Amino acid sequence: MNTCPVYRRSGGYSYTYFIPGPIGINLGMLKAPLHYHDNVSACSLCYSCSFVCPAKVDLAEQIYLWRQDLDKLGKADRMKKVMSGGMKYMMNRPSVFNMALKWAPLANGMPRFLIYNGLNDWGKGREMPKFSKESFNEMWKKGKVK
Numbered sequence: 345m346n347t348c349p350v351y352r353r354s355g356g357y358s359y360t361y362f363i364p365g366p367i368g369i370n371l372g373m374l375k376a377p378l379h380y381h382d383n384v385s386a387c388s389l390c391y392s393c394s395f396v397c398p399a400k401v402d403l404a405e406q407i408y409l410w411r412q413d414l415d416k417l418g419k420a421d422r423m424k425k426v427m428s429g430g431m432k433y434m435m436n437r438p439s440v441f442n443m444a445l446k447w448a449p450l451a452n453g454m455p456r457f458l459i460y461n462g463l464n465d466w467g468k469g470r471e472m473p474k475f476s477k478e479s480f481n482e483m484w485k486k487g488k489v490k
C-alpha cells in the first residue's frame with residue numbers, strides 16, 4: 345500500500361473494497377467486479393507495487409488486465425474511450441501529433457468557459473497547467489534538456 349502513489353495521495357477511504365491499495369483492487373475485482381471496478385481505473389500503472397512485492401505477485405500487471413476487461417463488463421468510461429481513441433489516432437500519425445504540439449500553447453489564451461465547463465470533469469477542482477511554448481522535443485534538439 346505505502347508504495348502506491350494513488351494510495352498515498354487518496355488514502356484508504358477512497359477505495360470501494362474494504363481492503364485498500366493494490367491488493368484491495370485485485371481482491372475486490374476477484375470478489376465482485378461489478379461492485380469494485382472503479383479503483384481499477386484510478387491506478388496509474390506505475391508498477392511500483394509489483395516491484396516491491398516480496399512474494400513477486402505482479403499486482404500491477406493484474407490491474408492492467410482487469411482494466412482491459414472493463415469494457416466487457418460495461419464499466420468502461422465513455423469519455424475515456426473517446427479520449428483514448430483520439431490519442432490512438434494522433435499517436436499513429438506523427439505529423440498530426442507534432443502539429444497538435446505546435447498549436448497546443450494557443451489553449452493558454454482560450455476563454456475560461458471553453459476549458460472549465462461541464463465536459464471537463466478534471467477541471468472541476470483543479471487548474472489546468474499552462475502549455476509550454478516549446479515542446480520537450482524542441483528543447484531536446486536545442487540542447488536545453490540534458
Ligand code: SF4
Nearest residue numbers: 348387388390391393
Ligand atoms: S501500479 Fe497502480 S496500484 Fe500499483 S503502486 Fe502503481 S498506482 Fe498503485
